[in-house]
Amino acid sequence: MDIIVCLKWVPDTSEADLAIAGGAKDIEKDDLDYDINDWDRFAVEEAVQIKEKVGGKVTVVSVAPEDAEEMLRESLARGADEAFHLWDDAFEESDGFAVARILAKFIKDRPFDLILTGTLADDDCTGQVGGMLAAMLGVPGAVLVSAIEPADGKVKFKKELEGGLYEAVEMDLPSHLAVATGLNEPRFVSIRAVRKVASMEIPILDMEALGLEESQVGSAGSKIEVEEVAMPPEGEGAEIIGGGAEEAAARLAEILKEKGGIG
Amino acid sequence: MTQIFVLAEHRRQKLRDATWEAVEAGRKLAADLGGDLTCILLTDKAGGMADDLAKECPKVLVVEDPAFDNFNSDAAIKTLRAILQDKAPFMLVMGNSNSMMDLAPGLSVALDAALATDCFALEVQDGKPLAFRQMYSYKVNAKVSFKDAERIVVTLRGGAFSFNPTGAAGGAVEKIASPTAGEAARKRFLNYVEAEKGDVDIASADIIVSLGRGIGDEPDMEIFESLADAMGGVLACSRPIVDKNLLPKYHQVGTSGVEVKPKVYLALGISGAFQHVGGIKGSPLIVAVNKDARAPIFRVAQYGIVGNLNDVVPALEEKIKEIKG
Ligand SMILES: Cc1cc2nc3c(=O)[nH]c(=O)nc-3n(C[C@H](O)[C@H](O)[C@H](O)COP(=O)(O)OP(=O)(O)OC[C@H]3O[C@@H](n4cnc5c(N)ncnc54)[C@H](O)[C@@H]3O)c2cc1C
Ligand SMILES: Nc1ncnc2c1ncn2[C@@H]1O[C@H](COP(=O)(O)O)[C@@H](O)[C@H]1O
Numbered sequence: 001m002d003i004i005v006c007l008k009w010v011p012d013t014s015e016a017d018l019a020i021a022g023g024a025k026d027i028e029k030d031d032l033d034y035d036i037n038d039w040d041r042f043a044v045e046e047a048v049q050i051k052e053k054v055g056g057k058v059t060v061v062s063v064a065p066e067d068a069e070e071m072l073r074e075s076l077a078r079g080a081d082e083a084f085h086l087w088d089d090a091f092e093e094s095d096g097f098a099v100a101r102i103l104a105k106f107i108k109d110r111p112f113d114l115i116l117t118g119t120l121a122d123d124d125c126t127g128q129v130g131g132m133l134a135a136m137l138g139v140p141g142a143v144l145v146s147a148i149e150p151a152d153g154k155v156k157f158k159k160e161l162e163g164g165l166y167e168a169v170e171m172d173l174p175s176h177l178a179v180a181t182g183l184n185e186p187r188f189v190s191i192r193a194v195r196k197v198a199s200m201e202i203p204i205l206d207m208e209a210l211g212l213e214e215s216q217v218g219s220a221g222s223k224i225e226v227e228e229v230a231m232p233p234e235g236e237g238a239e240i241i242g243g244g245a246e247e248a249a250a251r252l253a254e255i256l257k258e259k260g261g262i263g
Numbered sequence: 264m265t266q267i268f269v270l271a272e273h274r275r276q277k278l279r280d281a282t283w284e285a286v287e288a289g290r291k292l293a294a295d296l297g298g299d300l301t302c303i304l305l306t307d308k309a310g311g312m313a314d315d316l317a318k319e320c321p322k323v324l325v326v327e328d329p330a331f332d333n334f335n336s337d338a339a340i341k342t343l344r345a346i347l348q349d350k351a352p353f354m355l356v357m358g359n360s361n362s363m364m365d366l367a368p369g370l371s372v373a374l375d376a377a378l379a380t381d382c383f384a385l386e387v388q389d390g391k392p393l394a395f396r397q398m399y400s401y402k403v404n405a406k407v408s409f410k411d412a413e414r415i416v417v418t419l420r421g422g423a424f425s426f427n428p429t430g431a432a433g434g435a436v437e438k439i440a441s442p443t444a445g446e447a448a449r450k451r452f453l454n455y456v457e458a459e460k461g462d463v464d465i466a467s468a469d470i471i472v473s474l475g476r477g478i479g480d481e482p483d484m485e486i487f488e489s490l491a492d493a494m495g496g497v498l499a500c501s502r503p504i505v506d507k508n509l510l511p512k513y514h515q516v517g518t519s520g521v522e523v524k525p526k527v528y529l530a531l532g533i534s535g536a537f538q539h540v541g542g543i544k545g546s547p548l549i550v551a552v553n554k555d556a557r558a559p560i561f562r563v564a565q566y567g568i569v570g571n572l573n574d575v576v577p578a579l580e581e582k583i584k585e586i587k588g
Contacts, residue, residue, distance in 0.1 A: 126381070162361055165457060249581075261496075261550070262587065
């Protein structure tokens with residue numbers, strides 16, 4: 001099984017205090033920590049586990065600026081066999097469509113049985129790159145996938161629907177699967193494991209190396225445009241109970257008692 | 264004139280709510296853009312579904328094909344491409360359900376269309392559609408435009424467009440032959456796998472203490488069990504807690520977990536993503552403890568403490584025990 005895993009390098013925004021950048025087209029990102037998109041960590045682990053079971057090769061790839069090398073190297077330490085870094089300043093401001101086009105161009109002439117992605121990225125929250133990439137490569141796909149079992153040119157898996165319901169599905173290979181979080185337990189990577197892959201080369205492919213043109217990438221190659229971003233209006237919101245932990249807890253206990261929250 | 268198409272979604276011969284929400288959004292777009300509204304139903308057997316749609320939608324296009332006995336994104340992309348490819352300018356609207364997440368991105372490529380997913384509002388300004396959606400851990404709202412696209416696909420956030428039935432559209436139902444009849448789909452539905460049932464049923468609990476990623480990577484679960492005991496409630500959680508095997512799946516609140524309707528919901532270290540909050544029904548008292556004052560959970564909660572769980576949780580248990588005496 002040749003598996004290609006697409007990884008996104010995203011700012012950690014879940015706990016950070018966010019601010020709108022000048023021009024209001026994006027948020028301030030300079031002070032944010034970047035890491036692998038949470039869903040993609042599960043995708044790498046899944047690829048490596050499949051390889052460990054049935055053999056084959058795992059390739060990881062990301063369209064991301066230089067700093068993302070750390071993520072690619074860590075993926076090698078997790079068991080990926082090769083990593084590719086696709087970047088060019090012209091790729092900046094690419095939307096999901098343009099990113100999918102860059103990835104498709106990279107993958108087109110490579111053999112693969114399976115492309116794994118995450119279902120959704122925590123920065124743009126769109127969940128589109130995997131499905132677009134699959135269509136560009138002419139293969140079928142599914143998102144929110146777990147219990148992946150490849151066999152005989154096919155793959156069986158469970159797809160998550162709403163309310164705890166799943167469907168069992170079978171699909172021909174080659175195909176695309178976007179994994180659901182929780183489908184495996186990503187392994188711990190030791191510093192030693194990272195050191196072992198420290199000298200492995202991670203080629204950087206730019207626009208020219210990929211055979212792309214300016215009009216196909218960045219904002220020119222994008223189909224949608226973010227016009228404006230804003231923090232949601234404060235609205236009614238919660239009454240914040242002030243004071244230290246002790247004081248706040250005491251007040252909260254009173255409220256709970258009053259409202260039937262202590263049974 | 265931009266034509267508006269709505270893709271109906273159904274499961275087990277029943278139209279899903281997302282369909283009606285998309286009809287509502289489609290009506291508004293049709294009015295604002297001055298186009299016709301058509302609902303597309305892909306199914307193995309239209310049954311009463313086509314007639315139900317015709318009550319709310321002026322035109323219903325039905326394709327009956329055994330490939331659509333259950334939703335199949337591979338077959339649907341091919342069929343919708345055949346139906347829509349020469350219809351530009353158009354906008355296609357559908358729910359952002361887990362099934363449509365399989366369909367929309369690939370379909371947008373097949374149609375050479377611009378795509379905006381999970382939109383909570385749509386507007387038309389100067390004759391051009393705009394979509395509103397969330398980014399960055401669902402903490403930021405973004406206004407998105409489609410450049411000059413003449414083919415647009417949008418998927419809608421569940422619950423964001425509330426449907427007002429009129430029952431008076433008196434629509435025409437047109438059945439067309441399946442453009443892809445007999446083609447073997449590369450993707451095949453096998454069977455449904457029902458939700459696993461456990462020893463507690465959080466759906467019927469009155470008091471819920473719900474845990475999120477904010478409890479840390481290696482939490483001492485006893486602290487929370489003992490708080491829940493003191494409150495006479497049960498433990499529930501967000502998705503990452505299940506992903507980390509800290510609690511079984513039947514404790515997960517949310518759109519892909521369990522819908523709960525307690526009297527009191529205490530959210531500890533939960534950011535309040537809509538897929539989580541979407542699982543809290545009724546109008547419970549929601550109380551949140553979170554160290555991030557901007558966490559979206561504080562927008563649905565009535566009371567909140569901005570603080571660290573490590574300090575607040577033990578103090579809260581102690582105060583509750585004092586009250587109970
Ligand atoms: C198709 C789909 C379906 C989904 N279904 C569900 C679902 O059914 N249920 C669900 O829950 N999610 C679901 N999700 C995931 C959802 O989008 C969110 O990712 C998830 O709800 C986030 O969980 P969380 O709030 O625990 O974690 P986070 O978003 O990471 O939030 C953690 C919070 O803890 C706070 N915190 C951290 N440390 C502390 C501390 N020491 N003290 C106090 N506060 C602290 C942080 O400020 C942060 O707000 C789904 C996603 C998709 C795409
Ligand atoms: N820049 C990128 N480079 C590589 N993979 C990506 C990139 N952007 C998105 N992906 C993949 O597509 C998935 C969905 O991302 P998105 O469509 O941005 O929500 C991610 O989980 C990644 O697997």
